Amino acid sequence: xxxxxxxxxxxxxxxxxxxxxxxxxxxxxxxxxxxxxxxxxxxxxxxxxxxxxxxxxxxxxxxxxxxxxxxxxxxxxxxxxxxxxxxxxxxxxxxxxxxxxxxxxxxxxxxxxxxxxxxxxxxx
Amino acid sequence: xxxxxxxxxxxxxxxxxxxxxxxxxxxxxxxxxxxxxxxxxxxxxxxxxxxxxxxxxxxxxxxxxxxxxxxxxxxxxxxxxxxxxxxxxxxxxxxxxxxxxxxxxxxxxxxxxxxxxxxxxxxx
DNA sequence: TACACATATAAGACTTGACTTATATAAGTG
DNA sequence: CACTTATATAAGTCAAGTCTTATATGTGTA
Numbered sequence: 001x002x003x004x005x006x007x008x009x010x011x012x013x014x015x016x017x018x019x020x021x022x023x024x025x026x027x028x029x030x031x032x033x034x035x036x037x038x039x040x041x042x043x044x045x046x047x048x049x050x051x052x053x054x055x056x057x058x059x060x061x062x063x064x065x066x067x068x069x070x071x072x073x074x075x076x077x078x079x080x081x082x083x084x085x086x087x088x089x090x091x092x093x094x095x096x097x098x099x100x101x102x103x104x105x106x107x108x109x110x111x112x113x114x115x116x117x118x119x120x121x122x123x124x
Numbered sequence: 125x126x127x128x129x130x131x132x133x134x135x136x137x138x139x140x141x142x143x144x145x146x147x148x149x150x151x152x153x154x155x156x157x158x159x160x161x162x163x164x165x166x167x168x169x170x171x172x173x174x175x176x177x178x179x180x181x182x183x184x185x186x187x188x189x190x191x192x193x194x195x196x197x198x199x200x201x202x203x204x205x206x207x208x209x210x211x212x213x214x215x216x217x218x219x220x221x222x223x224x225x226x227x228x229x230x231x232x233x234x235x236x237x238x239x240x241x242x243x244x245x246x247x248x
Numbered sequence: 249t250a251c252a253c254a255t256a257t258a259a260g261a262c263t264t265g266a267c268t269t270a271t272a273t274a275a276g277t278g
Numbered sequence: 279c280a281c282t283t284a285t286a287t288a289a290g291t292c293a294a295g296t297c298t299t300a301t302a303t304g305t306g307t308a
Contacts, residue, residue, distance in 0.1 A: 011203075044257090084195050165286090
């Protein structure tokens with residue numbers, strides 16, 4: 001769902017306030033080089049999955065963020081907060097001790113490929 | 125990415141502690157009725173996207189949650205927290221209070237190229 | 249009413265993704 | 279070394295997703 005960069009971008013734009021479908025079609029369409037129907041289809045998915053809500057303004061359709069579904073994602077992430085807090089705590093402790101012994105992890109284990117890579121990977 | 129229920133489930137299992145690939149193949153494979161290679165392929169994706177880390181234990185591969193990528197998702201969701209806080213306020217703060225009092229700011233990765241529209245304030 | 253604008257839907261081509269079975273690689277065991 | 283266990287990769291199939299163009303629907307306006 002939110003694995004799609006177009007849909008993530010749409011939500012980012014909507015994070016600044018509601019927007020007409022046409023504006024989104026322009027902005028997003030230009031950004032990604034896709035057509036008005038393509039954007040409209042993404043809007044439909046976001047709408048049907050509860051990520052956005054729409055209201056009519058004359059012939060226009062104004063889209064806005066509807067946080068319910070996003071909160072679900074947030075709630076899911078809760079399960080993992082322990083992990084990074086733990087990790088941050090460990091880091092904090094290390095820093096507090098004055099990070100002299102910068103011990104490198106030398107487990108004989110083969111770290112498999114794939115760098116964590118800065119790329120976007122948010123998503124449902 | 126995390127739109128895939130198999131991958132979400134794998135992470136949920138790993139949230140309880142590291143697990144061998146084989147155990148995951150059994151558990152997840154049974155849960156979803158898919159084969160060992162299928163699970164292995166999901167593990168590869170999770171690994172390559174930085175959601176898990178692996179270490180070798182003899183012939184086994186022990187997978188564990190690697191929170192970096194998940195934190196990225198969390199940071200992304202930050203953009204929208206303003207929306208649901210606002211909405212919960214509208215519904216009555218009391219009910220909401222218990223739910224999100226533990227929330228902490230981590231770090232914003234927001235983009236901004238907002239539309240000319242006067243936006244709402246986000247991400248607080 | 250007629251026409252133009254704003255947006256959605258339809259239908260089909262093309263791409264991506266998630267499986268399958270078969271097999272390769274690497275480590276443990278006798 | 280031969281055999282088994284543990285896991286990954288390869289190759290192919292099929293479904294799902296994402297586009298495209300064409301067109302329908304609904305609204306504002308002369």
